[in-house]
Amino acid sequence: MIQTSDTKFEALLEKHHLKKTGPRLKVLSMLAAKNVATSQPDLESVLDDIDRVTLYRILNAFEEKGIIHKVFDLNGTANYAMCSSNCEENHHHDEHLHFNCTICNNVYCLDELNLPALNLPNGFKPTGFTLYATGVCPKCNKLAAKKAS
Structure with a gap:
């Protein structure tokens, strides 16, 4: 049986004993679709039907349950990304390079x-532990090379 994103996210919420609500499913869908960590303000701009307080609570609950992890950008803004399946409630295994x-x-x-x-x-x-590196991503490198040529 092929599992759709919605049923996969519903199973994830059920595994972590969280109610399957529309806003929670939308947040999971948005975070899973991104290949970069995403800030709360960025999520707010896309999920305009979810108020700021509700989004904050969802992100907090997901982080506590080990569904997402928090990483800070160069400006000190918290960004969120999906956790690996190794993460557990109150114990993240996000020991990878950011x-x-x-x-x-x-x-x-x-x-x-x-x-x-x-x-x-x-x-x-x-x-x-958290390990950070700074530099230029492949997309920006490609754009810089196009401008230089």
Whole structure:
């Protein structure tokens, strides 16, 4: 049986003991469709039928349940991206590189990179970490090359 996005998102909400509401399904659909992390203001501009407080509560609930994770852009704005299936309630496994493009300001989650082991001094017990890189994304590199030629 082929699972549509809606049934996949409904199953995700059910797994995390969240009610299957229209606004929650819309937010999941928007975040899953993006290849970059997305800020609350960006979501508000697209989801104009969901008020700011409701969207804030949805994002908070999703983050607490391990459905999405929060990453900050170069301006300090919180952006949200879908978590991997390894994330759990109150314990994220989003230990991947977050790439901030200095031109378009998009934040990319680069899950496919193998990161080195984190060797901390005795007495330190990590519960997670965030790794950022800044530079120019492929899209902006391509646009710059077109302008230069």
